[in-house]
Amino acid sequence: MAPQLDGFFKQVDTLSDHFIDRLRKAVAIPSISAEEARRPDVVRMGEWLADELTALGAEVEKRPLGKQPGKEHLDLPPVVIARYGNDKNKRTILVYGHYDVQPAGMEDGWATEPFELTIDSKDRMYGRGSTDDKGPVLGWLNAIEAHQKAGVDFPVNLLCCFEGMEEYGSEGLDDFIKAEAKNYFKDADAVCISDNYWLGTEKPCLTYGLRGCSYYSVEVSGPGQDLHSGVFGGTAQEPMTDLVRILASLVDTNGKIQIPGLAELVAPLTEDEKSLYGDIAFSMDMLHESLGSTTSIHPDKERTLMGRWRYPSLSVHGVEGAFSQPGAKTVIPAKVIGKFSIRTVPNMEPEDVDRLVFKYVEEQFNKLGSKNKMNCTLQHAGKWWVASPKHWNFSAAKKVEGNIPVTLTFEQATGKNVLLLPMGSSTDAAHSINEKLDKKNYIEGIKLLGAYLHYVAEEPMDK
Ligand SMILES: NCC(=O)N[C@@H](Cc1c[nH]cn1)C(=O)O
Numbered sequence: 420m421a422p423q424l425d426g427f428f429k430q431v432d433t434l435s436d437h438f439i440d441r442l443r444k445a446v447a448i449p450s451i452s453a454e455e456a457r458r459p460d461v462v463r464m465g466e467w468l469a470d471e472l473t474a475l476g477a478e479v480e481k482r483p484l485g486k487q488p489g490k491e492h493l494d495l496p497p498v499v500i501a502r503y504g505n506d507k508n509k510r511t512i513l514v515y516g517h518y519d520v521q522p523a524g525m526e527d528g529w530a531t532e533p534f535e536l537t538i539d540s541k542d543r544m545y546g547r548g549s550t551d552d553k554g555p556v557l558g559w560l561n562a563i564e565a566h567q568k569a570g571v572d573f574p575v576n577l578l579c580c581f582e583g584m585e586e587y588g589s590e591g592l593d594d595f596i597k598a599e600a601k602n603y604f605k606d607a608d609a610v611c612i613s614d615n616y617w618l619g620t621e622k623p624c625l626t627y628g629l630r631g632c633s634y635y636s637v638e639v640s641g642p643g644q645d646l647h648s649g650v651f652g653g654t655a656q657e658p659m660t661d662l663v664r665i666l667a668s669l670v671d672t673n674g675k676i677q678i679p680g681l682a683e684l685v686a687p688l689t690e691d692e693k694s695l696y697g698d699i700a701f702s703m704d705m706l707h708e709s710l711g712s713t714t715s716i717h718p719d720k721e722r723t724l725m726g727r728w729r730y731p732s733l734s735v736h737g738v739e740g741a742f743s744q745p746g747a748k749t750v751i752p753a754k755v756i757g758k759f760s761i762r763t764v765p766n767m768e769p770e771d772v773d774r775l776v777f778k779y780v781e782e783q784f785n786k787l788g789s790k791n792k793m794n795c796t797l798q799h800a801g802k803w804w805v806a807s808p809k810h811w812n813f814s815a816a817k818k819v820e821g822n823i824p825v826t827l828t829f830e831q832a833t834g835k836n837v838l839l840l841p842m843g844s845s846t847d848a849a850h851s852i853n854e855k856l857d858k859k860n861y862i863e864g865i866k867l868l869g870a871y872l873h874y875v876a877e878e879p880m881d882k
């Protein structure tokens with residue numbers, strides 16, 4: 420272990436209550452990027468983060484990203500960029516994270532108030548954003564503070580890029596990264612992202628690939644307004660009935676995507692690759708623990724891991740415009756918008772996926788012979804990404820021990836290696852109700868991020 424690390428680690432332990440308090444303040448800001456009414460809170464969260472970074476001595480800027488595409492009345496939240504240290508003799512590491520969160524409310528079934536960090540008797544810290552991605556983002560700030568208070572020299576120059584629209588597909592960030600790759604980010608020697616999870620609960624992991632995500636809307640409309648089913652049921656063709664049929668035709672119960680031609684886009688499985696899955700420290704029990712049930716598709720670990728990593732999957736997410744409250748409202752919705760997405764893998768090109776999806780959805784709708792109107796559109800697409808795990812950036816991270824739309828953009832625009840270094844575990848329930856981060860993962864995760872920076876500072880650069 421590098422000698423300075425000991426002092427840093429001890430200081431992280433000393434400051435642990437203060438770091439938890441910092442996370443409590445962050446979780447208390449409901450920075451939900453998908454909800455228009457919460458946009459001021461997303462902006463407030465960015466400002467809070469910028470202030471915290473400034474107080475730690477970083478040079479901070481809040482860069483505007485313009486208007487939200489398709490919602491021109493809304494400003495995108497600023498990207499918070501910062502530089503900590505400018506020593507030409509040190510390496511420069513660019514870290515990325517996001518300060519926005521997924522929607523959350525008690526009505527979804529949370530056991531505790533989602534925007535109040537609640538710590539239970541097993542030191543599990545519940546709150547929206549605790550693991551995705553406020554805990555990991557604060558991990559970098561906490562690592563800076565622990566170095567300062569321990570009197571340990573910070574081993575690298577740190578560049579930060581923290582965005583507020585990740586959970587909405589990182590609107591506006593691609594163009595920003597491309598524009599700044601040779602400007603603000605020009606000194607970066609490597610990139611590190613902490614915005615994913617361990618495979619299980621005990622063993623840290625490094626991630627060198629992410630599936631892509633192509634996200635679609637299917638709008639079906641007919642009547643001029645919502646109708647009373649007692650008055651109009653049996654007289655009007657119902658958009659919801661058409662939509663449910665289309666959505667049901669996309670994928671079967673065992674996750675097999677029904678869209679012709681899609682499977683042919685996937686890189687074939689080689690014997691070499693197949694043999695790798697057996698040795699991975701993962702079990703069906705671990706999967707069932709993180710699922711919170713035994714309703715898994717595949718009976719064995721190999722097929723499960725392949726289903727999660729190397730094959731595409733299609734998920735149906737929800738329906739806009741449909742009655743979703745408790746009770747028995749007898750409405751016939753006039754217009755409904757179904758949402759589904761496909762997690763894509765090598766070698767699926769997003770344009771090919773779109774073409775096959777649009778053709779199939781059109782055919783399924785035409786088969787219904789409905790007089791309603793249907794329109795299928797792409798909301799956003801992030802391409803899959805695979806890195807080189809032999810790079811020095813990964814070698815450094817290995818010593819200390821899963822789509823993030825902009826990962827590929829960082830790699831292509833900066834030309835630098837990108838490492839994904841997760842803090843949270845597989846049971847953290849990111850995007851779900853009762854999201855949490857274990858205190859152990861948070862505190863040890865701060866040490867992990869700090870130690871990675873020490874090792875990356877020392878790695879020979881010749882890979
Ligand atoms: N923590 C990463 C994450 O959750 N990313 C989102 C990104 C996304 C894509 N489309 C909408 N959001 C994910 O769902 O993978």
Ligand SMILES: [Zn+2]
Nearest residue numbers: 517551552614
């Ligand atoms: Zn995230």
Ligand SMILES: [Zn+2]
Nearest residue numbers: 551586849850
């Ligand atoms: Zn997320």
